[in-house]
Amino acid sequence: MTTLAQLDRGQSAQVVQIARGGELAQRLLEMGVTPGVAIRFVGAAPLGDPLEFELRGYRLCMRRTEAEQIEIQLS
Amino acid sequence: MSSTVSLSTLRIALVGNPNTGKSTLFNALAGINQRVGNYPGVTVEKKVGRFKNVEQTFEIIDLPGTYSLAPRSPDEMVAVDVLLGRGSGMSPPDIVLSIIDAANLQRNLYLVSQVLSCGLPTVIALNMVDVAAERGIEMDVATLSERLGVPVIPIQANRGQGLDELKTALIKAATQSTPPDHDPFPPVFRQHADQLANELNRDRAESLPRYLVGRLILDNNGYLEHQLLPSETPGQREQLAAIRQSLAAKGLPVPAVEAISRYEWVAKILDGIVHIPDERHLTVSDGIDHVLTNKVWGTLVLLAVMALLFSSIFVLAEPAMNVVDDGVGWLGDSVSSLLPEGALRSLIVDGIIGGVGAVVIFLPQILILFAFIAVLEDCGYMARAAYLMDRLMAGVGLSGRSFIPLLSSFACAVPGIMATRVIENRRDRLATILIAPLMSCSARLPVYVILIGAFVPAHTYFGGIVGLRGLTLLAMYLVGIIVAVVVAWLLKKTLLRGETPPFVLELPSYKLPSLRTVFFRMKERGWDFLQRAGTVIFAVTIVVWALAYYPRNEAQVAEMVAAERSELESQATATQPGTPDYDRAQQSLAEFDQRENLDHLAASLHQQQSFLGRAGQFIEPAVRPLGWDWRIGCAAIASFPAREVVMGVLGVIYNLGSDLDVGSEGDQSRLQERLQAARWDDTGERVYNLPVALSLMVFFALCAQCAATLAVIRRETNSWRWPVFTFTYMTMLAYVGALATYQITSRLWL
Ligand SMILES: Nc1nc2c(ncn2[C@@H]2O[C@H](COP(=O)(O)OP(=O)(O)OP(=O)(O)O)[C@@H](O)[C@H]2O)c(=O)[nH]1
Numbered sequence: 001m002t003t004l005a006q007l008d009r010g011q012s013a014q015v016v017q018i019a020r021g022g023e024l025a026q027r028l029l030e031m032g033v034t035p036g037v038a039i040r041f042v043g044a045a046p047l048g049d050p051l052e053f054e055l056r057g058y059r060l061c062m063r064r065t066e067a068e069q070i071e072i073q074l075s
Numbered sequence: 076m077s078s079t080v081s082l083s084t085l086r087i088a089l090v091g092n093p094n095t096g097k098s099t100l101f102n103a104l105a106g107i108n109q110r111v112g113n114y115p116g117v118t119v120e121k122k123v124g125r126f127k128n129v130e131q132t133f134e135i136i137d138l139p140g141t142y143s144l145a146p147r148s149p150d151e152m153v154a155v156d157v158l159l160g161r162g163s164g165m166s167p168p169d170i171v172l173s174i175i176d177a178a179n180l181q182r183n184l185y186l187v188s189q190v191l192s193c194g195l196p197t198v199i200a201l202n203m204v205d206v207a208a209e210r211g212i213e214m215d216v217a218t219l220s221e222r223l224g225v226p227v228i229p230i231q232a233n234r235g236q237g238l239d240e241l242k243t244a245l246i247k248a249a250t251q252s253t254p255p256d257h258d259p260f261p262p263v264f265r266q267h268a269d270q271l272a273n274e275l276n277r278d279r280a281e282s283l284p285r286y287l288v289g290r291l292i293l294d295n296n297g298y299l300e301h302q303l304l305p306s307e308t309p310g311q312r313e314q315l316a317a318i319r320q321s322l323a324a325k326g327l328p329v330p331a332v333e334a335i336s337r338y339e340w341v342a343k344i345l346d347g348i349v350h351i352p353d354e355r356h357l358t359v360s361d362g363i364d365h366v367l368t369n370k371v372w373g374t375l376v377l378l379a380v381m382a383l384l385f386s387s388i389f390v391l392a393e394p395a396m397n398v399v400d401d402g403v404g405w406l407g408d409s410v411s412s413l414l415p416e417g418a419l420r421s422l423i424v425d426g427i428i429g430g431v432g433a434v435v436i437f438l439p440q441i442l443i444l445f446a447f448i449a450v451l452e453d454c455g456y457m458a459r460a461a462y463l464m465d466r467l468m469a470g471v472g473l474s475g476r477s478f479i480p481l482l483s484s485f486a487c488a489v490p491g492i493m494a495t496r497v498i499e500n501r502r503d504r505l506a507t508i509l510i511a512p513l514m515s516c517s518a519r520l521p522v523y524v525i526l527i528g529a530f531v532p533a534h535t536y537f538g539g540i541v542g543l544r545g546l547t548l549l550a551m552y553l554v555g556i557i558v559a560v561v562v563a564w565l566l567k568k569t570l571l572r573g574e575t576p577p578f579v580l581e582l583p584s585y586k587l588p589s590l591r592t593v594f595f596r597m598k599e600r601g602w603d604f605l606q607r608a609g610t611v612i613f614a615v616t617i618v619v620w621a622l623a624y625y626p627r628n629e630a631q632v633a634e635m636v637a638a639e640r641s642e643l644e645s646q647a648t649a650t651q652p653g654t655p656d657y658d659r660a661q662q663s664l665a666e667f668d669q670r671e672n673l674d675h676l677a678a679s680l681h682q683q684q685s686f687l688g689r690a691g692q693f694i695e696p697a698v699r700p701l702g703w704d705w706r707i708g709c710a711a712i713a714s715f716p717a718r719e720v721v722m723g724v725l726g727v728i729y730n731l732g733s734d735l736d737v738g739s740e741g742d743q744s745r746l747q748e749r750l751q752a753a754r755w756d757d758t759g760e761r762v763y764n765l766p767v768a769l770s771l772m773v774f775f776a777l778c779a780q781c782a783a784t785l786a787v788i789r790r791e792t793n794s795w796r797w798p799v800f801t802f803t804y805m806t807m808l809a810y811v812g813a814l815a816t817y818q819i820t821s822r823l824w825l
Binding site: 017018022023024025026027028029030031032034035037042043045046047048049050052056057058059060061062063066 | 142143145147178179180181182185294296330331333334335338351364368369370371373374462463465466467469475574576577578579580581582583584
């Protein structure tokens, strides 16, 4: 499975699904991380975590462990 | 019905995502006509404002900024309850005013979709049209409004543009529009929801709003079920589970089905009417972000911001605090000169004026810190700071959100604790609040400085670069930090245990902060503190004053003064005139007789006789293992309202009078001399040595001797439980810490 955490800086992909349920999934879904949405990896924080992404015209950050729960398809 | 609405006050609920300019719009509409309160039982602020348009008056209620109306906790339930008019004596608002960010339509319309599902007349304020235009985003507002079925009014909240049109639209919406009937879910879902609604409402006096029925199916974390379905009715929860299963089998898993359906609806609404330039031209905000989240520059800027935040408190707040201090002192002196000596004067001067001073003294720090935080929040940096520091804070089980509140606590825990409101997760917020008082605040500094100056030798190492005194001071800060790390870790493992909350955070685009918003935020926080924490601090100060004043036995003190004088006299008569001993004795007598010294002695004796002094003597056995005599114990108790008081109390005890200024160097060194000279009553040995000084410093580094902090914890957690917990755990830690320090260092030292 390819996950969001594996993207290179500046690379884009399409979200396939969120692997883990619970609060994280609900939060991500509300923020627009839905199946099919295009998402771009902007960069990581200086300490290597969290990661910054762009989707739906805005910037979103999440921890690496959280990005690992998001399955993607390279576009 | 509709005609009566236009005559009475129109009730409006303001809903929107964070960072859409919601507060700006609220302030632009209501101006200073606003009140801040609390919803019962939760820590969410309730802001209500009023405004007018020709003859129509409006009441606007500002709901907490949120990305979604999916309640998972009591705090999140508030917005839903207000919109649906739930709760006794409540009715739904006449109109929902939904503010959206024109530059970020997709995600904002997700919330709009939920708002429309509530079925209330709705008006949309399309904010930040300037930002959208700057990014080259074009949109057809008329078609957008048509497709949504509700009015969409372009505005620019920070410039007050479009507000008149907005008010007109609100009045019109209240009188004519039919409420929206919005349901973007697939038919299968609707069938299930209809069926469930029928069943649930069959034996209910008041039927459950349709929106909540949908939520019952969608929100599977258990909170809503627990709230809405009485556990004694069998089968309902099983039925919910069955519905979810059947939906999942049809490829509509909960909760994803909601996001998928609503975002699909959003895509249809926006289809063909919004033009976003393909070529991502780098906006100014992108450029800034690039620098501010860069490894090197980002870190440097963060450090600079921290330094600025920090020094602003010391540099700007300190003079203001001195002014407050001097003002209080002047007022006290003036009143003193008007009133005869006695209990009334002391109550007014030391109790009431002192109590008001103890409250007001915090204002400069709170106002400055909140101005700073408001600027950081407003320009979008706050979220970046959380992003940059998250890794570090995650180490102790917290998140980047806790960073600024904890940093602020190094200046003063009061604004630091008030700043924890940005932390969404309740457990993280509580953990941050509970460890914030462990950060060495500016009030501890004078305690450290005086004790270090008097008892730590000025050794230097490495050619004078590193000094023992500086190291000791650093160690005191580190003690607090290390203990805080351990306590946070323990709390998150025990009392505040739970699933790690997601750190999924929007990084808003950068904006120029608006002075108006900053001003409003400062005013709000300052007022909030005065009203809610002020009363507690004031009351505590009065109580401690009474304990230090009563019981008052003038005759006994006069007797004791006379006894000391006669002892000096008998020593003097025992000497031969002309000898140096004689001169010395005469000089002691003359000094003793000076008015000021007599007063200081009397003050010290009164304090010994007071309840407080007796308490100090009473607890002496308990503090002896820390290396303290009863005087120190007494000072520790007396400094409960504010730890900086401890040096002043010691000043009184050592006959320096009550107007000692621990900020001035002259008074500092006088106090240091007295401390160095102090002796045990029984053995005559020196009380203070390095181990005692260290034990006292460690005690003050860890103790919760600050009524303001405890009052603010009570205010922010809405319960007395947490301040009591904080005081207990910190006092225990302080005692054990001081005990260990004394027992270990005194063995090494001697
Ligand atoms: N350019 C521009 N800036 C705006 C507009 N409206 C508000 N702002 C700015 O946007 C920033 C955020 O505004 P707030 O009112 O604090 O946003 P909010 O939605 O209340 O955000 P939270 O306080 O996080 O809930 C501030 O710097 C405002 O000055 C607008 O129409 N155009």
